[in-house]
Amino acid sequence: MTRTSLQHMQCSLARTADVVGDKWTLLILRDAFFGLHTFTQFQKNLGVARNILTNRLDKMVADSILEKVAKKPGLSRFDYHLTERGKALYPVVVALLQWGDKWIFGAEGEPVRLLDKKNLAPIQDIAIQARDGRYLQHGDICSVPGPSASTAFINAFEKRNTNKTSQ
Amino acid sequence: MTRTSLQHMQCSLARTADVVGDKWTLLILRDAFFGLHTFTQFQKNLGVARNILTNRLDKMVADSILEKVAKKPGLSRFDYHLTERGKALYPVVVALLQWGDKWIFGAEGEPVRLLDKKNLAPIQDIAIQARDGRYLQHGDICSVPGPSASTAFINAFEKRNTNKTSQ
Numbered sequence: 001m002t003r004t005s006l007q008h009m010q011c012s013l014a015r016t017a018d019v020v021g022d023k024w025t026l027l028i029l030r031d032a033f034f035g036l037h038t039f040t041q042f043q044k045n046l047g048v049a050r051n052i053l054t055n056r057l058d059k060m061v062a063d064s065i066l067e068k069v070a071k072k073p074g075l076s077r078f079d080y081h082l083t084e085r086g087k088a089l090y091p092v093v094v095a096l097l098q099w100g101d102k103w104i105f106g107a108e109g110e111p112v113r114l115l116d117k118k119n120l121a122p123i124q125d126i127a128i129q130a131r132d133g134r135y136l137q138h139g140d141i142c143s144v145p146g147p148s149a150s151t152a153f154i155n156a157f158e159k160r161n162t163n164k165t166s167q
Numbered sequence: 168m169t170r171t172s173l174q175h176m177q178c179s180l181a182r183t184a185d186v187v188g189d190k191w192t193l194l195i196l197r198d199a200f201f202g203l204h205t206f207t208q209f210q211k212n213l214g215v216a217r218n219i220l221t222n223r224l225d226k227m228v229a230d231s232i233l234e235k236v237a238k239k240p241g242l243s244r245f246d247y248h249l250t251e252r253g254k255a256l257y258p259v260v261v262a263l264l265q266w267g268d269k270w271i272f273g274a275e276g277e278p279v280r281l282l283d284k285k286n287l288a289p290i291q292d293i294a295i296q297a298r299d300g301r302y303l304q305h306g307d308i309c310s311v312p313g314p315s316a317s318t319a320f321i322n323a324f325e326k327r328n329t330n331k332t333s334q
Contacts, residue, residue: 006190010278012267013197013260014190019271020263021190023173023181030180033305085270090305091293092266093180095259096187100179101313103252109314111177116297117309124298126258129291130283138200138257142284146268147276 010150019063020089024048024056030093032066032086037079065089095126177317186230187256191215191223197260199233199253204246232256262293 006014020026027046036042043053057080060066065086068078094114101110114123128136145154173181187193194213203209210220224247227233232253235245261281268277281290295303312321 006194011197012272012277012279013264014194014267015271016263016267017190017193021188021193023184023188026184026188027173027181030178034310087305088270089266091295092259092262094295095262095293096183097180099256099259100181100183103255104182105179105315111179111313111315111317111320112310113313114308114310116301116303117307118297118301120309121298123303123308124296126262126293126295128258128261128293130285131288131291134283134285136283136290138254140284141281141290142287143201143279143281146278146280148272148278150278153278 010148010153019065020092022056024052025060026093026096028053028056028060029065029086029089030097032080032082033090033093037081039080042080060086091126094123098125177315177320186232187259189223191219192227193260193263195220195223195227196232196253196256197264199247199249200257200260204248206247209247227253258293261290265292 006018009015020029024046027048028042031042031045036045039053039057042048042057043050046053057066061068061080064083066080067083069081071077071079097112097114105111115121116123128141130136130140145157149157173185176182187196191213194215195209198209198212203212206220206224209215209224210217213220224233228235228247231250233247234250236248238244238246264279264281272278282288283290295308297303297307312324316324
């Protein structure tokens with residue numbers, strides 16, 4: 001399998017896509033959040049070929065999403081655990097899940113319901129909010145170069161703004 | 168290229184991963200949100216091989232994420248526009264972007280900053296919230312079978328609960 005690395009791109013989405021932009025990786029991530037820890041558990045639940053699973057688990061460990069933890073000190077057998085970096089992907093997983101609930105299952109109703117443990121009420125839909133709490137849509141947001149923007153993006157941004165001003 | 172379809176899985180995340188679980192698809196989606204519309208624009212910005220781009224654009228149209236819109240009535244040339252279903256993926260795109268900002272660029276600072284157009288303040292980080300607004304982590308959430316849960320998930324859920332009750 002050819003892997004095209006996007007690590008040259010000065011873009012957070014491109015670099016994140018290089019880590020989780022793969023369907024098996026997303027399913028392993030889902031299962032890890034669901035509490036699965038071993039190669040056998042992932043293999044059984046996903047029905048995926050062993051070589052594909054090995055490849056994806058190795059990459060997730062290399063990307064510090066999962067870490068190998070010895071089952072017992074001194075044993076060579078290990079479990080896979082989510083790292084802090086991996087756990088921070090939970091909003092991504094929930095956003096993907098909720099999109100599927102609405103746009104694929106729709107009226108049929110969702111297969112899995114996520115509840116707040118405290119009162120068993122459904123959690124809110126993931127949404128984008130302004131500092132003051134207003135809900136924002138794509139059209140309410142603009143993008144500007146940040147501290148590590150590429151020269152190309154800064155130039156494009158400045159050109160766009162000059163054009164606007166001169167119109 | 169072999170595409171493994173996950174359409175047999177009764178899981179919103181698996182079905183969404185079948186739609187966007189691919190790095191080029193995610194980058195095309197990012198560019199579409201950024202305002203690119205034509206094959207040439209995507210090709211130039213991504214530097215991707217034409218056959219890969221054609222394949223991904225065709226799949227995104229088949230999945231109703233993008234739609235082809237004639238440049239002018241009666242013309243056979245067309246632009247690609249995000250559908251409502253495609254636009255609803257914006258929280259996924261922002262969640263991926265913010266994860267990369269924090270966990271890949273980190274102290275270096277983000278390449279792109281998303282601002283609320285109204286006051287040019289940065290938008291909030293995407294987070295999971297309870298109905299009453301509390302922020303929830305993975306450990307604060309439980310999953311239960313929804314209306315279209317698979318029999319396997321319902322059985323596993325009931326078994327787990329029986330075990331808990333009998334302990």
